[in-house]
Amino acid sequence: MNIHELIRDLREPAKTKIVLLVADGLGGLSRQPGGLTELETAKTPNLDACAKDGVTGLSIPVLPGITPGSGPGHLGLFGYDPLEYRIGRGILEALGINFAVGARDVAIRGNFCTLGADGKITDRRAGRPTNEKNKAAVEKLRTIKIPGVELFVEPVKEHRFVLVIRGDGLGDRVNDTDPQAVGVPPLKAEGADAASQRTADVVNAFIAEATKVLASEGAINGATLRGFATYPKIATFADVYGLKAAAIAVYPMYKGLARLVGMDILDPGQTLQGQVETLTKVWNDYDFFFLHYKYTDSTGEDGNFPAKVDMIEKLDEIVPDILKLKPDVFIVTGDHSTPSKMKSHSWHPVPTLLLADMCRADEVTEFSERACLRGGLGQFQAMHLMLLAMAHAGRLGKYGA
Amino acid sequence: MNIHELIRDLREPAKTKIVLLVADGLGGLSRQPGGLTELETAKTPNLDACAKDGVTGLSIPVLPGITPGSGPGHLGLFGYDPLEYRIGRGILEALGINFAVGARDVAIRGNFCTLGADGKITDRRAGRPTNEKNKAAVEKLRTIKIPGVELFVEPVKEHRFVLVIRGDGLGDRVNDTDPQAVGVPPLKAEGADAASQRTADVVNAFIAEATKVLASEGAINGATLRGFATYPKIATFADVYGLKAAAIAVYPMYKGLARLVGMDILDPGQTLQGQVETLTKVWNDYDFFFLHYKYTDSTGEDGNFPAKVDMIEKLDEIVPDILKLKPDVFIVTGDHSTPSKMKSHSWHPVPTLLLADMCRADEVTEFSERACLRGGLGQFQAMHLMLLAMAHAGRLGKYGA
Incomplete structure (x- = not known):
């Protein structure tokens, strides 16, 4: 008992x-x-x-x-x-900025990064941008729409932001896309089960769009994601x-x-x-x-x-x-x-x-x-x-x- | 280990x-x-x-x-x-009156109660009878026989008694028949599984007989049962x-x-x-x-x-x-x-x-x-x-x- x-x-x-x-x-x-x-x-x-x-x-x-x-x-x-x-790190990060995560959410920590012309990471923290630059980049990410889910992007500080995906049947067994190294491209998200693959598909689509909308932001021209976490029961x-x-x-x-x-x-x-x-x-x-x-x-x-x-x-x-x-x-x-x-x-x-x-x-x-x-x-x-x-x-x- | x-x-x-x-x-x-x-x-x-x-x-x-x-x-x-x-309450009650419960027993706490002409409870404790009246009522209950099982009825004090059903394959997942309220009839016993339904069947038959044999006992004219418990392994x-x-x-x-x-x-x-x-x-x-x-x-x-x-x-x-x-x-x-x-x-x-x-x-x-x-x-x-x-x-x- x-x-x-x-x-x-x-x-x-x-x-x-x-x-x-x-x-x-x-x-x-x-x-x-x-x-x-x-x-x-x-x-x-x-x-x-x-x-x-x-x-x-x-x-x-x-x-x-x-x-x-x-x-x-x-x-x-x-x-x-x-x-x-x-409590997954993504959830804790979302709680830390007072975002009201709920039962249908997957919360994820995001890092802005700098990508070279070959798509490889040259700076994992995008030169540690000011909070103002962070906010401007987050505004760009907020224009991204993915069918079937709601997306929320929230600034944290410097290079950090939070992404929350809201939808039904989303899993959190998704690998970090941050390779924790420079000179290599971000990793593709993959789900360890069907629900998590659904999350991974959303995330891969999001990242592809992010690279497009951030293209003009200078050092902030890419993003990596980690700490995928669903709302704990x-x-x-x-x-x-x-x-x-x-x-x-x-x-x-x-x-x-x-x-x-x-x-x-x-x-x-x-x-x-x-x-x-x-x-x-x-x-x-x-x-x-x-x-x-x-x-x-x-x-x-x-x-x-x-x-x-x-x-x-x-x-x-x-x-x-x-x-x-x-x-x-x-x-x-x-x-x-x-x-x-x-x-x-x-x-x-x-x-x-x-x-x-x-x-x-x-x-x-x-x-x-x-x-x-x-x-x-x-x-x-x-x-x-x-x-x-x-x-x-x-x-x-x-x-x- | x-x-x-x-x-x-x-x-x-x-x-x-x-x-x-x-x-x-x-x-x-x-x-x-x-x-x-x-x-x-x-x-x-x-x-x-x-x-x-x-x-x-x-x-x-x-x-x-x-x-x-x-x-x-x-x-x-x-x-x-x-x-x-x-240790279920029924077992503990039986231990408390020095009844030697065994492995084939279901022990149950009983309360004498008073039923109105409509079969609804008017007093859950039958007016708190004396121990002598309790013993007399228990003697009546001891006359009840149910095929396939042995029954033991033992006085505790006032309105309380113990019923022990001895037999094979008896479960104890049976609801209390005491509704914990007056103005309503006692509940029917139901088992949550096959073995417990066997116990419930015995109990429902016992209660039906009890109402007959107690009819002349005045305030003590019914009984409720609770705390069904098999002998712990x-x-x-x-x-x-x-x-x-x-x-x-x-x-x-x-x-x-x-x-x-x-x-x-x-x-x-x-x-x-x-x-x-x-x-x-x-x-x-x-x-x-x-x-x-x-x-x-x-x-x-x-x-x-x-x-x-x-x-x-x-x-x-x-x-x-x-x-x-x-x-x-x-x-x-x-x-x-x-x-x-x-x-x-x-x-x-x-x-x-x-x-x-x-x-x-x-x-x-x-x-x-x-x-x-x-x-x-x-x-x-x-x-x-x-x-x-x-x-x-x-x-x-x-x-x-």
């Missing part, structure tokens, strides 16, 4: 409210042996108080040693096994948990990931303060609130230790405004670690706290990597976090008699 | 003895933040000494956040994956572990669960002292002893914090009598937590200690939820406990060369 079936069997209606605050890339590393991590350095009196009254632990996003991207990182937190539910939050869920995120990618699992996407503007104001405004309308905070990750990616410390402290400051709403379950975690020492996502377990009436408190009085090691949740798989959220919210009945 | 196959491959004969002492619902919660749990409050010098010399940890009965009933709770401790082995303790196992329990339900996995059921009377005397008496006859202590659960269910503390202290007092027998492996755990704060089973991990010559002791010197968090067993799945028991008993060989 899989976990979602179990939850559907056991779940019980309740009026309780759950807040999941995801500080992206929360976990970190000390700069040198014996030092403190970003979270250990930050002054976080409010999170520390939650750790004291609540229960803490460390979340393993996928498996020990596995560094997740944003997709698997969030799917895990949402209770979907990230090794079972996979994912049961919604309402279906699995019986929760009416809202996503309060600033960045398109995270709105997109929340939309994948059927959350309502609210528009809180661009600030953390705006997110909390939105949370307050819609408090009576939802059971579950996913708040996403980006800057713990982006400062980590920048390798900026003090900036990440600062962003953690800013997050800590708004915690009282969330607690004022009296959530029945308040969870703070991250989708993965992003140590500024590594300037990248990492595999390290993520500090997590859960505050609820029926949580069994541990001896932890501080929210940090080191302290959470002694926490009552132990080290747990991220995909089990929603089980704990549901249980502490009084929303799961007994299994078996 | 599943765990039972692995154990069959690796197990080695030995003369060692294992005692598994299950304090039902052992784990608890503090009454307010910062307070102590029932186990932390109780004076348990003997269990603390075991924790000091042994290794401790916390058992997760099913999955994080999942609250088990007694069935899955015990199956896990016995080393059977509680998500794979499911479970390999025995002897088959999986090569252990000759005895159950020393007071309550029928736990005797029944032990019988399911093939343990011998001893009769220790009604007291803990009687249980330990029985243990002493049969010490030379078995390899494995399951001792079940109910009162840590029942006081928790009552929401009586001091009574649960008291019951834990009473359990602690008999520990020296068990240790006198020099078990090679002595385990104390629970099938789940029953915090008196919740008056119910819960999902919280269960304090566990294992004392054996070859255990690697940790720094824990006290048997409590908080202390066990620092224990050498960590947080582990209950279904892995028997692997640890077998290993520490010198009964598992090396895996691979």
